[in-house]
Amino acid sequence: NAGVMQNPRHLVRRRGQEARLRCSPVKGHSHVYWYRQLPEEGLKFMVYLQKENIIDESGMPKERFSAEFPKEGPSILRIQQVVRGDSAAYFCASSPRVRATNEKLFFGSGTQLSVL
Amino acid sequence: TQLLEQSPQFLSIQEGENLTVYCNSSSVFSSLQWYRQEPGEGPVLLVTVVTGGEVKKLKRLTFQFGDARKDSSLHITAAQPGDTGLYLCAGAWANDMRFGAGTRLTVKP
Numbered sequence: 303n304a305g306v307m308q309n310p311r312h313l314v315r316r317r318g319q320e321a322r323l324r325c326s327p328v329k330g331h332s333h334v335y336w337y338r339q340l341p342e343e344g345l346k347f348m349v350y351l352q353k354e355n356i357i358d359e360s361g362m363p364k365e366r367f368s369a370e371f372p373k374e375g376p377s378i379l380r381i382q383q384v385v386r387g388d389s390a391a392y393f394c395a396s397s398p399r400v401r402a403t404n405e406k407l408f409f410g411s412g413t414q415l416s417v418l
Numbered sequence: 419t420q421l422l423e424q425s426p427q428f429l430s431i432q433e434g435e436n437l438t439v440y441c442n443s444s445s446v447f448s449s450l451q452w453y454r455q456e457p458g459e460g461p462v463l464l465v466t467v468v469t470g471g472e473v474k475k476l477k478r479l480t481f482q483f484g485d486a487r488k489d490s491s492l493h494i495t496a497a498q499p500g501d502t503g504l505y506l507c508a509g510a511w512a513n514d515m516r517f518g519a520g521t522r523l524t525v526k527p
């Protein structure tokens with residue numbers, strides 16, 4: 303009964319390259335959330351997706367960042383033309399149903415992105 | 419400014435001591451959650467508090483939701499080295515869950 307799987311665990315990119323972060327939710331979960339965490343900080347919401355739909359992307363920068371959750375396959379967070387300020391830990395969480403006030407999020411172990 | 423302010427930011431104590439950490443906001447939340455995060459891992463949900471004034475216990479951890487549902491506290495009795503980690507509070511806000519910056523707890527043996 304696998305939990306949320308994120309890969310890669312660590313990703314190193316040079317400035318200007320593209321970063322692709324993958325997230326496979328808990329089996330049966332159709333809702334995925336992406337968060338970003340800087341050292342000594344909490345989690346900042348980026349985007350909330352349901353299968354094939356973006357529900358809320360209010361926390362995601364308008365440029366260079368995109369996310370998808372296709373019908374088949376993992377959710378992908380894509381960062382184009384990375385800059386040093388993109389270096390952070392990116393966490394994915396999944397849940398089995400539409401977000402409710404006391405819903406439980408299951409988190410993956412994160413992808414640590416380092417931009418050289 | 420953070421929607422949820424957590425204090426203290428850092429806390430280092432000896433094994434066996436008691437401690438309380440706080441999560442405060444000027445906004446009312448329908449519920450608050452507490453998560454614990456260990457280095458290199460994602461947060462894990464500890465508890466959800468829903469009713470103002472509610473108290474929940476999880477072994478040596480006691481969680482309280484303020485009467486006005488704007489704040490919460492986490493009290494740990496007789497802390498153990500295994501309690502070391504980042505404690506995050508989170509509240510449901512519009513379409514997403516907003517997190518505080520966390521309290522980083524270190525329990526020394």
